[in-house]
Amino acid sequence: MLMFQKLFLLVLILAIVLAARSFVNKEGGANLSSVIEENLGGLIEEKDVHPLQIAEMRKKEYPGSEIVVEQELANGSNYKRYIASYKSEGLKIYGLLMVPQGAPPDGGFPAIIFNHGYISPEVYSTTEKYVAYQDGFARNDYVVFKPDYRGHGNSEGKPEGAYYSTAYTTDVLNAVASIQKLPDVNPEKIGMWGHSMGGHITLRSMVVTNDIKAGVIWAGVVASYEEMAENWRRDRPWRPSTRETESFRPTRQQLTDKYGDWETNPDFWDSISPIKFVADISGPVALHHGAADESVPWEFSESLKNALEKEGKEVEYYTYQGAGHNLSGNAFGSAMSRSIAFFDKYLK
Template structure:
């Protein structure tokens, strides 16, 4: 055996166990680690009304607040009018995509989306993540680089469970773009999220996210792309840690809870390949899912929104 090859093999034998142990320790303590997030508590709180808004067609609208990590987080809440069914209304935590925090407004954007679910008899809670609108706290960057927004969403879920007119066994999630990543991550952490719908989600493994997601901005720090690379290097150099923080590594833990996926092939914000990758992972893990692609459509499914929302409503009515 050549000398250099023998030396390389010896180094692997001597160094790899310690290196793997160090990677495992770092992965378990990383705030984004799925296992680490499972160890946290997400108690939520009673939903407190902050402002009563004009009614929708057959539902009430108001701005409410709840507690998350000691912060007051605001949210848009819709509740159907009339007598709740036995056990309470089914409900959805609605996770919006990335909007610059200084531009975010509670009652703007996603109006047609929320109306579709509210008209169909769902309670809908759309959290304003920390630092958005009038929510307390500082925004922390996208949810794939920091856990903060997922924490806010899991506390929103717990707060919905405490609502008198909600059936706590019939709560799901809907997410778009970054909110799709939050939805997938939240379902890996909390087994009580019964079903999820994801539009154009950032739902690929981290090697694809780091390689293929457009690099908006040049921010740095712990809750950013550059901060993650500075801490851990690349997925190729540190695969164990990236597996620990990726929801895609835990798809078998869905244990039959279904997902419905939607993505336009013309999306220039989040690659269509991300949802294809998740669908393949769900298939390999033998988890129930539906995958709808929309030829040439954009990040917001503008050409097929009515169809996509109709499919989403029907799916959640059946699965919740």
């Protein structure tokens, strides 16, 4: 398929060059290089551009909106809980919002955008999963907002995925802008937490915007696309859900068919890999990974640690012997305490 596309492009280029020569002959004084650039430049540029590229994502705007409280839930120990909504690319996106009950500190509360891992959109629920994780941050005087990515729960839009679409990261970046508008939030004290797929979203967000001052990633899919393809062997084969299939969720094969693989076109794959842009990361990062994780290899976190250290960035790295993908059991308490301390260090 790729060879056919390249052959077609070469034929097209030849046709344009011949047409340009004919035009020059007729017009006399026309400059051949100008004619070719005018007719061909846009074509070549368009072929090499994809919305997933970090450079392209940086060109976009993520204005967010006012956050609207849709439903008041039962309070936590020292914080209020709400189902809230905001706008992302015109879509209404829901999320779980937690707000401390006490008086805000000078400048407002720090806030954490909480990026959940992969959950089948058909079974996802705003108030289920990650309850203890969010409670840990909210009890320590953080505003916590967990966006329901598009196509999840009651959020509008299609569940396009995080690795080969900008959709979920766009929703998260608009959540950042929205939480910065919330009364009693300090817009300069925004952190981000992500698990598994949410870790990928966190890393991508932190190399696209400068608004995220600290990031914590648990069991993150944070390796390069090459490493993901060659070394990611899950404990059970993954299949897209019915809703994702019906939404024509983008795939790696589609990008490979158009751009080639990482051996034939490494520049393209580097251009969409957040780990290749950590020289520009917006703040310090803490990485946590279970050594017995059978869903996402702990080596992914080690790769990111090494990349951050190579660029002289601040990074904390913890592995937990015997712990699985969710860092449950004894590892959970240690990982939560370290995560809270990390956010306290950089956001308070």
